[in-house]
Amino acid sequence: MMSRTSSEPEPFEAGDGAVTDAAFSALLEDSAEDLYERAPCGYVSTLMDGTLAKANATLLDWLGLRREDVVGRMRFSDLLTVGGRIYYETHFEPLLRMKSEISGIALELKGAGGVRMPVLVSAVVKHGSEGEPLLIRATLADARDRRAYEEELLRARRSAEAARREAEADRARLQDALAALQQSLLPATLPAVPGLESASYYHTASPDRLGGDFYDLFPIDGEQWGFFLGDVCGKGPQAAAVTSLTRYTLRAAALHDPDPVAALSTLNTVLHERYTGSDPRYCTAVFGTLRPDPETGQVAVRVASGGHPPALVLRADRSTEYLETPGGLLIGILPNPPLASAATILAPGDTLLLHTDGLTEARTALGGRGSERYGDDALREFVRAAPDTSPASLVDALTGLLESFGEGLDDDTALLALGAPATEKPV
Amino acid sequence: MTRTNRTTSVKTLTLAVRQAATGPVVEIVGDLDYDTAADLRTRLAGIPLTADDRLVMDLAGMEFCDSTGITALIAARNHALAAGAGVALAAVPEHTLRVLHLVGLDQVFALYDSTAEATTAGNRPSGGNLPSGGNRPDTQAAG
Numbered sequence: 001m002m003s004r005t006s007s008e009p010e011p012f013e014a015g016d017g018a019v020t021d022a023a024f025s026a027l028l029e030d031s032a033e034d035l036y037e038r039a040p041c042g043y044v045s046t047l048m049d050g051t052l053a054k055a056n057a058t059l060l061d062w063l064g065l066r067r068e069d070v071v072g073r074m075r076f077s078d079l080l081t082v083g084g085r086i087y088y089e090t091h092f093e094p095l096l097r098m099k100s101e102i103s104g105i106a107l108e109l110k111g112a113g114g115v116r117m118p119v120l121v122s123a124v125v126k127h128g129s130e131g132e133p134l135l136i137r138a139t140l141a142d143a144r145d146r147r148a149y150e151e152e153l154l155r156a157r158r159s160a161e162a163a164r165r166e167a168e169a170d171r172a173r174l175q176d177a178l179a180a181l182q183q184s185l186l187p188a189t190l191p192a193v194p195g196l197e198s199a200s201y202y203h204t205a206s207p208d209r210l211g212g213d214f215y216d217l218f219p220i221d222g223e224q225w226g227f228f229l230g231d232v233c234g235k236g237p238q239a240a241a242v243t244s245l246t247r248y249t250l251r252a253a254a255l256h257d258p259d260p261v262a263a264l265s266t267l268n269t270v271l272h273e274r275y276t277g278s279d280p281r282y283c284t285a286v287f288g289t290l291r292p293d294p295e296t297g298q299v300a301v302r303v304a305s306g307g308h309p310p311a312l313v314l315r316a317d318r319s320t321e322y323l324e325t326p327g328g329l330l331i332g333i334l335p336n337p338p339l340a341s342a343a344t345i346l347a348p349g350d351t352l353l354l355h356t357d358g359l360t361e362a363r364t365a366l367g368g369r370g371s372e373r374y375g376d377d378a379l380r381e382f383v384r385a386a387p388d389t390s391p392a393s394l395v396d397a398l399t400g401l402l403e404s405f406g407e408g409l410d411d412d413t414a415l416l417a418l419g420a421p422a423t424e425k426p427v
Numbered sequence: 428m429t430r431t432n433r434t435t436s437v438k439t440l441t442l443a444v445r446q447a448a449t450g451p452v453v454e455i456v457g458d459l460d461y462d463t464a465a466d467l468r469t470r471l472a473g474i475p476l477t478a479d480d481r482l483v484m485d486l487a488g489m490e491f492c493d494s495t496g497i498t499a500l501i502a503a504r505n506h507a508l509a510a511g512a513g514v515a516l517a518a519v520p521e522h523t524l525r526v527l528h529l530v531g532l533d534q535v536f537a538l539y540d541s542t543a544e545a546t547t548a549g550n551r552p553s554g555g556n557l558p559s560g561g562n563r564p565d566t567q568a569a570g
Contacts, residue, residue: 234461280505282501
C-alpha cells in the first residue's frame, strides 16, 4: 500500500485494485514523456561517435542551450569543460566501449551562464539484435551539493594543515626560547685565562634540553678567577629556574666576597629564603677560586663544597687525590649549613676535575649483571689512564666514556677540568 | 641529580600511616622518585603533628629514591619542623644512606636502624651504618 497524507481526497474504495493503481499513476505522473523531460537528472542519448541524438529538458536547462542547437550538431564531449573533455576522451569513452556500462563518473558541464556544473555520469551502451553497439544512453546527476561537500572537506583539510604549520612554527619558537634560556644557564665557551687551561662538557638527558647541572668560569679581579660546578635537584623548567638563580647568585656573591665558603653561604641564603616549606629546592655545588702564578706556573686553588662529590686532582705524574670536603651540606636546606673548604696547589701538568654524579651514577653492564654503578673507583682508574693530564685531553676522554654508557647515562652530567699548563708539552 | 639502581621498571609507591607512641609512622614502600614523590608530599600534608611528636619515615621497603624523592623527605622534615615536631628516618637502605651521607643530610635527619628503635621514646639515633656518617639529633639541625 502507498501511504497518503490525510489532507488528500480518498475517492477510491479499497478492493477496487486496477482502478486504484491507474488513478495513482495518473495522479503522480502525467506521462512517461514528462517523466523523461522533467526528471531530476539529465538524460542524454548519443550515437556511438558521441553525436547527441536526444537530451531532456532538465539537461538543456542546466546547459542553457536549446534542443535545436544540440541535437545532431554537438557531441557529448562538447558539453564538457576542457578538463572534463580530456577525462571523457581518455577514460570515460574507452572504458564505456570496453565494458558497455559505466557509472558514477565525475565530470564537469559547461553550464548556463558559463558556470561550471559538476555532475556524476552513468552510461550504458544499447546493442542491436546482432549484438552490435547502437547508441549510448547516459544519465547525469547534479553533483553540486556533493562538490560543496568535497570542498568543505578540502577546506577542513587545508585549515588542519594550516593549524599544523602553525603548531610547527610555535614549536620552533619554543625551541628557540629554550635554546636562549639554556645559553643563560651555561657559558657558551670558557674564557681564556692566562696561566690556566680549561675544558668543559655538558650532557643533557632532558628532551627539552633544560638541564639541572651547571658550571662556570669567570674573572673576579685582575689576579683571581672564580669557578663553580653543581647540580640542582629535579628536572625541567622548575630546575632550570633554580639553576639560573644559582649561577647568577654565585657570580655576584664572588664579586662581593671571593671566599668560597662566603659565596656558597650567600647562595644558601638566597635559595633557602626563596624556596621553603613544602616546595624545597636545593642544589649541590663546588665553588672555588683560582690564582695563577706567572712566576712559577702554579695555580693556587681554594674550594668549598655543599653536598657535592669532591673534586678529583690528577697530578702530572698521574697520581690522583680527592680534594676532600667532608660534611658540607646541600645548599638551600638549612639557614646556616655546614660548608667544607679545602685548598691545593696545581703544579704544571696538574688538573682539577669537577663532575656531577651523572658520571659516577651511570649504569654500566659491568660483570654482566646489567645494572652496575660506574662508581668513584672506576672513574679514578679511568682518569689515571688518560692520554695526557691536560684538561682538554681529560674532558675529551671522559666525553667518550659518557657516550659509551649509552642509555645507562640517564641523568644530566657536567664536567669542568682546570689545569696548570705543563711546562714541557709531550711531543 | 642522584640516581641509584632501579630494581623494577614498574613505578609504584605505597604509603601506610600508623600511629606509634612517638607519633605518626609513615611506611614508604616502592619507588620514591619524580613520578611518585608528589604522593608522599600530599599524604604528609594531611598528617597532623604536635610538638611532642616525632615523625618517623620507615624506609625498609623503599626500593628506589632519586633526588626528587630526597626532596620529598626534606619537605616532610619541613612539615614536621613547622609543627615543632621531630623527624627521623628508619631502616634507610644502603644506597640511600650513601646518598644522604654524600650530600650531608645524615647531619640533618635523625637516623635509626629500625622503626622499633625510632619509635622508642628516648632512644638516641644510630646514625645509620656508614662508619664516617657523623650525625646529630634532629632538633640541633633545625635552625
